[in-house]
Amino acid sequence: METTNTQHTTEVIPADKEKIKQIIKVAVILGIVTALEFAVAFLMPHDMHTIKVAIFIGMTIVKAGYIVGEFMHLSHEVKSLLWSIILPMVFILWLIVAMLYEGNSVLESNMGY
Amino acid sequence: MANSAASVVKNLWNGGVEPMKASYGKLMMWFFLVSDAFTFSGLLVAYGMVRSAHTAYSGAPKDFVFSSEYWPIPEKVFEAVPFLHGISLPLVFVGIMTFILILSSVTMVLAVEAGHRRDKKSVEKWMLWTIVGGLTFLGCQAWEWTHFIVGTEEGTIIGRAFIDGEWVEGFKMIGANLTYNQYGPPDFAAFFFFITGFHGFHVFSGVVFNFLVYYRTVTGMYERRGHYEMVEKVGLYWHFVDLVWVFVFTFFYLV
Incomplete structure (x- = not known):
């Protein structure tokens, strides 16, 4: 270059x-x-x-x-750049699990279980 | 000649080293995209949460009717295609939009590749195709929004609703607004407007950036600068917009 x-x-x-x-x-x-x-x-x-x-x-x-x-x-790209982009996405995985669990709880309490 | 000295040091940051072997602009674009990925995840995860907090439609798909009692099957909502009125073509139009965005991503890679070779004419050509793809996508989205807001003739009885300052029993809703819609619970239309709208706004700003880069390529600015890195940076943004659509397509339209 x-x-x-x-x-x-x-x-x-x-x-x-x-x-x-x-x-x-x-x-x-x-x-x-x-x-x-x-x-x-x-x-x-x-x-x-x-x-x-x-x-x-x-x-x-x-x-x-x-x-x-x-x-x-x-x-x-170099590995350090690759991982500094990929690794923070772990937080999204946690958010998905937490929020879907929360959503089901809301549904159950609304249904009167 | 004047900028030849500048070209030699252009890849180094002020400290004289180059973190992660990436230029300042590219690295900052990557970090911005990570934060933007969190924003879109927030929206899509909120969609997932609210959807799972509503009862799902439990009958057979062929018997499906719109009701505010349960979350609709997306393919039953998005089944219209321009000029083919009254024909049920589930998700066909969204599929076409997906292909348009993927194609404009491909022309963007070709523009970046031409930029590496300092091939001004090719950069111009591929940037222009990318802009055309982006504008076509926006046009499709405008049509889809119009169709969603105007609705179908049949409408849906949504029950008690607050219309023009008074409560109406057994109200028949046609189309959608931010309060009521004929397709399902109010949250369904709210998420449609917010998620596809936020993505559409990204596409719009991407088209503006792409046009700016195209304009500066035509005027020879990057040629004088000695490199086409700006094409690469808006390229990252444009691919990200395509990437978000891949997720929106799956989680909003397919699932």
């Missing part, structure tokens, strides 16, 4: 075919996973709700991984 700047040329570096290929590959994966989500939503029976939700969450995490890791380039 620095060498091109100090040379101070306005020459355009030709596109790296491999890099473009990788971008297209990730885009296709994101498209396929979204299409699969639709398939699960409408082809799996409604009474398998818990399994469907689990599949949706899994697919969402796969998509999030590709967007953050490849598009936002995080998996190619």
Whole structure:
């Protein structure tokens, strides 16, 4: 990077075919996973709700991984940066568990249990 | 020539070292995005909590009718597509919106990649496509909001309601506002407006940033500066907006 700047040329570096290929590959994966989500939503029976939700969450995490890791380039950054972004998300996991538990308690007390 | 000395030291922070091998701007953008991720999580987790505090619809999906007694099945609410009035196409329009946003994320990566190569023409092209994608998404969202607010002809009897200064029994609600809606409990519409609205506002500000970067690319500002890092920074923001939509799509529309 620095060498091109100090040379101070306005020459355009030709596109790296491999890099473009990788971008297209990730885009296709994101498209396929979204299409699969639709398939699960409408082809799996409604009474398998818990399994469907689990599949949706899994697919969402796969998509999030590709967007953050490849598009936002995080998996190619140094490990300390990667972990300082990922680790704080632990607090969200706690919040989800705590609030869903709380919501069910509210429902039960409203129903008069 | 004047900025060649500046280009050599541009990657170093004032202390002469580079924490986490990232430039100041990129690192700060990452930390902002972490805080923004917490904000959106707060909204989505609140949605989860309030939804689990309401009774769920227990019958078969084909017998589903709107009622303020239970939380609606999202696919029964969002089933309209422009120009196809009266045809039930559950989640098709939201799916199209998702693909539009993913595509605009792809064109953004291509703009960042072109920026690394200092390929001004390609940066301009891909930034413009990204802006087009963002504006299309906003247009779709405007339509979806309009449809949600205007509602369907049938409406729903929501019971006792406070309308124009007096209590009305057996009120028939058509569409939605912040107090009542025809789809389910009042909280359902409130969360729809707040979550998709907050995300839409992010898309809007992203489009503004993207346009600014496009404009500065066209005027040659980054060419003179010697690098296109600004494309990378708004790129991070734009991908984050796409990432949030992936979560909103799953937890608001699919689950």
